[in-house]
Amino acid sequence: MSVRPIIGTAFACAFALAFAPRHALAQDARLYKRLDPQTAAAVAALVDSASTIGLPSEPLVQKALEGQSKGASGDAIVRAVRALIRDLSTARDALGNDVGVDALLLAAAALDAGATPTQLERLRPHRSRESFAGGLAGLVYLLSRGVPAEQSLDLIAAMLNARLSAAEFASLQRLVERDMMAGTPPAEAVAVRARALIRHNRSGGLGERVRP
């Protein structure tokens, strides 16, 4: 028996290991360490297939670990990862391939919270703004507080148009929560506070640093 094929195979394996993404190897380790073998294998297969279509793999692994830490069954974990892949893919189709991972995750959360892909597409022109992820976080917040999707999209598009900064998007939630604790309905509190933020921004507030 010739040793040449064995040496060749060994070199190939070493080459593959050397150039494989380190996090990919770590993912597998984390999955197999925390999940039962069957679930880990199913999730790993999903992660691999997601990677081949260019979706980020770390959020998928984290979703599986989250399910395990919350006592979810193997089936529930696989379903959650599969649903996340679907939403990430839909979000990328709606917003474009050049959207960052954070924005993609928040867009997927928006879809899960009730936004439709068509509605999400309306924010596509704003995707190059630095505060885009902040805007999507604001959208998720509005949806989660029961503000209708159309109104939420209008508000967020207006705020992105006004070049609000990520910090100002974050302050929207704080202000609205405070208003709601005082008895103001969410939709009203959001409309008033968002308009005030836009005004503040126009009168020299924080604003977004515009990319050249």
Place this chain on the structure above:
Amino acid sequence: MRYAAVAAAACALAAAVPPPHAAAQGRVPSGWPDDPGTSRSGAFDQLLAQDPRLVLRPMAAVLGDGTHEQRLNVRASWPAADTAPDFALHLLFGLAAGGAVYTRSGLSVDMAHRLGPTRLTGRATFATGFGEGPKQVVSFALGSGLPATRLEVRTTWLQGGSIRSIRMPGQDALPLPGADEGYDGRYTDGELSALRRLGLVSLRLTAGQRFGGETRGTRQWLFGEADIPVWRQLGIVLAGGVRPERADLAQPAGRFAQIGLRMDIRSSRKEPDAVPPPDARPAASAVVPIEPGVYLVRLHVPGAYRVELKGDVTDWDVIAMRRSEQAPDVWEATFHKPAGVYHVNIRVDGGEWVVPPGLLAVPDRFGGAVGVLDFPSMQEVNDAA
């Protein structure tokens, strides 16, 4: 009087016709940046499409001469915003009893424009009434102010009716010259008010001067008002001091002490929450960037003995947060992670895993919710600074 009524109608008409830039606003409330692709509709349509707010204010007062008065003021406002909007419509109803029995109803239109740090406001009011007060009232007010102070000049025209009992409470229908023809008059007031909040309590101090028009009693006044929230939309309003004669309200001048209620009724749609509400305890969270890739997470959890955290910042392993040395109710944890969006839950004193207070809550796809933690990049931190 006729000119005043025409001017009031013109103001209302001007407010009803949307400005050109409003054409593209559609569902976006008045004053928003243009959002192309939406339909044209009138400002009134947009205004009335919003939820109204109804404020009832029953009150009772003791006056300086020992007499009593009771009042009920009702105001329905569109929109229902707490903060003054750029354009608002109010329907008014007032009932006064005691020294003078007077019922009035009317409408009022508010317009505002921000100019630098100040806010310019205008208000036109038209009311009709019967009883011991004017039959018709038109009032214009112009104001300006910073958030905590406000200066307003208000001119009021009165026509018809009698204001004898306002000026001479306790005396029955003493004949006055010209009383049969009714009362026509005008007065102009200037008022400076300051607002201060102490916790949930709002304190307002108002000082004023009557510049023109006939009046009985003082031409200068100073009174204070405290609005104390009691429960959600119910508050107690205490007021006292020296007030001016307001014939349009059938209000005599002089010292007074007043107690009243404020009932703030709003129409609200209750839609099911997409996720469980965040922890309602009064607490807050903060992310403090220490250096690039190192973040300190601080949570304000009053009365906790132990706070644990898990999330994708810990690969969903449970870690115990440490109590802050500076503040006993603040719990901290340091994370070495790149800037980005992360998801976390916390557990207080071994209870349920919940969304940390103050964080955006999103569904976790396992039937619960998870908090979104944003570690800002240093560039975002610098921009915010």
